[in-house]
Amino acid sequence: MVGGQSARIASTGHAWNSIINDAFGQVALRTREGMPFFGRFRHVPIAGLAVAEVASSNEEAIRTRRHIARDDEEAFAFVLLREGELEIEQYGRSLLLRADCFTLLDLGAPYRLAHGRRTDLMALTIPAGFLRTAMVAPQRRVLEVFPATGGIGRISADLLHALAAEGAAIPEKLATAYAQRLTDMFCMLADHRAGESRGTLSATQDRLYDRCCAIIDNRLADADLDPAQVAAAAGISVRALHQLFQKAGQSVGLQIKLRRLDRGRRMLLDPARKSETIKMIALSCGFRSQQHFSTLFGQTYGCSPGAARRGGLPAANG
Template sequence: MACPSALPAVILTTTVAAPRCPTVQGACPCAQEAPYPLARKGRAAEACRMSPTMSPPPRTSSFRDVHEVHEVNEAHEVHEVGFLRVRTERGAARSVRYEPTPGTNTEPSVLLGLHTLGRATLVRRGSADLCLPGDLFAADGAEPLALDEAEEFELHLVLVPRRVLTLTDERVSALSGLRPAADGTVAPLLAPLVRRAAGAGPGTSPRSALRLAGGIADLVELLATAAEGAEAEPQGGGGSGGQDREVLFRRLRAYVDANLWDRDLTPSAVAEAQHISLRYLHKLFEGRGSTVGRWIQHRRLEEARRELARPGREDITVSAVARRWGFASATHFSRSFRAAYGMSPSDWRDGRTRRG
């Protein structure tokens, strides 16, 4: 079966074997060999106490493209939910590895994982973390990761195309750095939606599937915002210069949000209103992996998308929504919307507001 061109091709490998200790090689008495060069303290160290003393012979199955159903021994399910691809892995202790296929033209995505049963060691970017039942994690879909399952487990993996997210590379990187967790402000809201997506069957209406996918995408963006905040916390107290720039940047974003309706909202207008030079304005946004114009466009599209999805707004025309959020014309709005989300504004609204 050929992989759909719009979806990332990966190799997902599952190996039945005892999980190995995630501590630095030679530092743990429970294993002679450790495959991870770096490890975090705390929950990661607990993984060495979970390892069985004996390992069965490895049994490996490889799949091309995490999205396609293949005939393998391990229990797994793959299906689409709106613009999402969802895979469920379950079974006895083994290693589950996600690896993007090199040399393929793939669509950028965010990989979201929900570990619902068993204990595992999650390995990303050379670091290892303990993953408990109910823990949620995220990663850049272009980067490999592995989960060494220590016991019977269930794992839901969701690929979210970045075209439906307003995330810069910097924010995706911060998201990938979040440790697995079931608590916080976003994870308790996101986990139930991931479970619903994993359980969505063929009878799910397109409207319901798109609404569920949109809810997950919105919460992934909130999770990225929380990740940025967590990443910035240790850097406080390093002098007033960085703090002043952060305060100014927040003020700039608030000004943009309050004036999205204004068609004359340009980088020059923003700089003038905030009494800074245009050059300095561009420098502030470049440091965050974006541009002023791109940020304004993203925020307009975000708010227009939310308005189109609200129940009871079917009588509001696409042209009216475009004007409300500062687009020069309905044509420009529709073209920008399709480029960002892969569908027309009308199709998005139909899937989110009309009865299936």
Template sequence: MTPVASPPDEDRHVDSLLTTDSVPAPQRRTYWCEALSRTFTAVDIVVPDDVYSGTIRTSRLGHLQVVTVECDSLRAVRTPRLIARGNTENLIVRLQGKGVARLEQDGREACLRAGEIVIYDMARPHRMEFPERLQTKSVLLPRGLLGLGESDLRQITASPVRPDTALGGLLSIMLSRIADTAGTFRPRTGELLARNVVDLLTVLADEQLGRDSEGTPSGDAVLSLRIRTFIDRHLADPDLTPEAIARAHHISVRYLHKIFEGEDTTVSRWIQSRRLEACRRDLMLRRTANRTIVAVAHRWGFTSAAHFSRVFRTAYGMSPSEWRDAPRP
């Protein structure tokens, strides 16, 4: 499946577009089912037998994914079988733009009309039905960003938020505008907006749970997650330093250290622990058996063999060679 994409621009998050417009009629139903599963994760889709029409526009907003869907009627089911395959990390916050919908999850059934918002969890079974042509605008975010435990998540799914409430009205307008404009923001602006979105969604979750928002995780969780992803992608770079990380994320080094202080670690310790874990994993793989221990260490950003050996023993209680030679179950 080849998306129709907008021209790249280093100052914006590039949109992607999946549409049935150029797909031959006999192939449209299959194309559309695959497009939805690729966007939201695997679901069983049922669509009408006649010629189908649908469009999915996806944009990045910081570490969030924003998706607008316009299509004919359909039914989507997320089954335990599909959940067992993985890819269960996202919550979906969905604004019903046009048409009506019915969502079933966690023992509740929500009937949605235009302007209403609902949260559902891709890690648990659910069913959605759209009996008429529809438009939805959704934000996909990692489950951990709202700082909620499993029992709390189960309480807020399939619980509609109406636009005639104070918070619902604010969120309805915000989600609609974010979906329409997400691809136009510079990266720094997108990150700041994503943090604000998560802040408001945290307030919404707290209101639905009947508790105060004070002390709950803020939108800084978005930035923290993005920084950790950046670190994992650049572990092999020996110049991966707090200064380089802060510069890449348009924040001060002081603010970077503040983010990690709340998690009882430092940036440098986190980088070292991720490098050590990558080395330990490589040293136990058969395909790396011909590499020297020094080569493995250098591959993951360690410039000193002596330093690597010392911190590896401190972390795991044995030398790198002892770990490599240890019998595996």
């Protein structure tokens, strides 16, 4: 099994601060003086991800750059509010999150969370490197609201509930692959809410962007793949290609690199490719050497390709 879930209860702000710091990274936390406090927390790790259930009577949590410097890893959290209202500030934006809605929070950047009455929420924490290979510029989605009352939002909410209850029963040998699919699903939630465009792309530009990404995917094995080849295949100028990807939030070169890494990671986790060496996988994804692949893989995921294949993808904060 992937590991035991843990449940903790706090009746003081000091005890609650310790629980939250362990789960989501260092924060300065305050509770209202003169008011009774109650907090309940449950945590279920799934490979590099973590599902948490958090309920508390009142609090204000502030995460500063000083706190961030003390943590070793960056992560994002999809937050589902089940009861109450939650004030969130990050990236100079503010949001009053209401019940039955998701939002995305960057745990690697300063933020403020506050509520004056009971709130009940769930959070799916995903390592930043893991998320960035599945979602273009996730910071652009921070504090967007994704309704959980129907469609893919409701499915995602129901899945979080099920994982909180049964996630510890996932077999360890399947946990890493399951974590990848779970990440993909929540990226679909954000992409679906973003509508028919990415960033400031028009519908026509969005279709062209998808076409360019498909060209990249079809040619990833070519180590010489560059923006000029992608532009020529798409029938546009190199300048137009760079402008298109810049509007979507990522450079062409970075998109090629991340797609190569993501394909390599998927191949490493695929049981059907167990007989393929890491060098074979690296070359088939367009890397010129195993060393180059391993270096970039470690920078992105925080572990070696071999460790990832053995189920050792990095843990999220907490």
